[in-house]
Every structure is written in structure tokens, then in C-alpha cells.
Amino acid sequence: MTIALVLIVASALVGTAIGLFFKFWALILISPLIAIFSAVVLRFYEFGLVKGVAVTAACLAVCQLAYVATAYLLHAREISFHDEIDGEPGEQSEQKIRRQHK
Secondary structure, eight states, rough: HHHHHHHHHHHHHHHHHHHHHSSSHHHHHHHHHHHHHHHHHHTTOOOOHHHHHHHHHHHHHHHHHHHHHHHHHHHHTTTOTTTOSOOOOSSSOGGGOOOOOO
């Protein structure tokens, strides 16, 4: 069971590294490699089919979640839910500036 935890933690580290240095396309390229590597390692340690598939799926999910969390934390300041597409301020005033009526 220790090898499963090691694979999951390693997948999280890979997802974090991809989130820090690369775009999402790198995740698409790395995911099959993670699946193949974890399947080979689990087969070497004689995991059963169901346990092996479950751990491989967990590795992929954790890698992708780590990527999303890292990318979100890097770009959280740039994301504003109050901005509108047309660049106009929303209903709420920004920085407590009063409206000027003409």
C-alpha cells in the first residue's frame, strides 16, 4: 500500500510542476505517461486488476487536481468575477467610488 501512496504523491508533484512551468497541453502529454508508469509499477508489485486501476485513476485525478490548484493560485489575482466582458464596471462600485450623475 505504501507504493500506492508514493505514486499518488509523485503524481501530485508532477501536476504541481506542470502547473508552475507549463500550459495545459503539457498535462495532456504527461497524463498517458503517468498512467503507463503507474500501471507498470503496480504490476511489478503484483497489485490486482481492480486495485491497480483504482490507484492509476487516483494518480491521474490527483495530478490534474494539483495542476488546477497550482494554476488557480498562480493566476488568482488576475481573475475577477466582478469584471464584465465589455470592460464596464459592474453594479457594485469599484474601490468605493461614487457615481457621478450628469
